[in-house]
Amino acid sequence: MKKLLIAVLFAMMLALSAWSVSAGIGAANHDPVVTLNRDVANCDESLDDYEYVVSVSNNMDNGYGIYNVKIYKGSAGIYQVSCGDAPAGWTCFDGDSDGTCDLKYNLYCEYETTPAGPNVIRYGDAPVDFSFDISLVDEAAVAADCGTDFRITTLDDEGIASPGEGVEVETMERLNVDCADPYIEKKLIGEAIPLTSCALESQNSIDGTCDWWITQATEIDFSAQDTTKADQCNLGVDYCEWRYYWDGELVEDNPYCEGTQEADGWCRLTNGGSLDWALQFGEDSEHDIEVRCVDKAGNWASLTEKDKVDNTPPTTEKWFNGPQKLVPTENGTVEYIDGVSTVEMSAQDGGDICAIGVDKTWYNIE
Structure with missing residues (x-):
């Protein structure tokens, strides 16, 4: 029982070490600029059929640099992360010594280079890319949370005595997921x-x-x-x-x-x-x-x-059927008919294509 308790305490200490830094005291001596190459997706896209890339640079000009980068699993619906290869001059955690990068403590991908070495990310250096893939995605959970957050931490090499020390800075990068049509x-x-x-x-x-x-x-x-x-x-x-x-x-x-x-x-x-x-x-x-x-x-x-x-007004025609006499005058034509003559009219909507048709016809008899 005593051995079991010691083993449990040791495992807890290892897990806690994934979230803390062994000798990180004081203000950080680096200013990380972290970007995720994919920050928006919809539900018609597969979230796991994609290589994600975290780009890291340093925006603090003080001679120190970033020598350690950790990429944690997403906060919602991401159950498995596969770590990509380490960049040139960097190494990664390889738990089973098979030459591939593995999750450390099943929590994060860890990449490291020699502190104060030539591959440390200093001010003015080009961004260094770290890649990973995700799988076993609960896309419904990701959509319900409108996305998932990836936690990325960086360590600087100011005043450290051994790897693992330094001041850690945390950056959150979000993959936003929107599934609704406009x-x-x-x-x-x-x-x-x-x-x-x-x-x-x-x-x-x-x-x-x-x-x-x-x-x-x-x-x-x-x-x-x-x-x-x-x-x-x-x-x-x-x-x-x-x-x-x-x-x-x-x-x-x-x-x-x-x-x-x-x-x-x-x-x-x-x-x-x-x-x-x-x-x-x-x-x-x-x-x-x-x-x-x-x-x-x-x-x-x-x-x-x-x-x-249809902006064309209808046209109306009028004629008489029966005895009639039309007399032109200065004020128009005077029309004479007898009691058996009929007055006939026809209205037609103008326009060759869009004529909607005649709605009503009015006439007045005085």
Whole structure:
């Protein structure tokens, strides 16, 4: 029993040593700059089919440098980390002596170089890259936490007597995960009649959109945001782009573009985490609009609709059937008919493509 207790205490001491430094007293004599090469992902991407790289440099100009780097497993949903090869001039922890880098205490990858040696990371040196892979990922847990945090620690070689000593600095690097598609909403301000049966409140990328008859005065408003719920997973809209077809032909040079004109007629807008824009079509024609938006994690949504612009008034014709006499005068034509003659009229909506049709005809008899 006594031997078992000693073994347990020894294991606890080893575990604690992974989270502390043997002789780190006082302020750190290095300023680590740590970056993770992948900081955003979505749920359509595999988190473990990727090589992660931590780049480390030193931003303190005092002659000392970083000689030890540890990369800990992620905080949420990451159950296994495979350590990459040590950079040139560095060694790694190889627990089973098979020539590959292993997790130390099943907690972290440890890389080290000779203190005060030529490969210590000093001020002005190029960043040194340390790689790792992750596996056995609970992607649902990662998504629920909107990502996972990787803890990276660095040791400097100021005044140390042996490896393992020094002042340790901790840096947290986060892999953000956003799984929700952007949300696109569209509103019509002014005259609008649906081409098909649909509800006015269903003008968005989730419920779908309607096709419309509109006029040149009708304003078409679009807005996009990174989902309809405000939570920490939302990273914002990266960009939206839209284009349209005029009477079936793609408009390559979009005259209504208030953003950047891209190839294939796309107008790109990138002016914020949420985007809003509006347009009015100044010609009677059939317009097919395509909109697509992408958030900063690569999720996307789209919206399409057809707008027929009819700004041409109907024309009305009138004639008599029966005895009649038309007398031109300075003030117009005076028309005479008898009691058996009939007055007949016909109204027709103008426009070759987008004529919606005559709604009502009024006449007055005095």
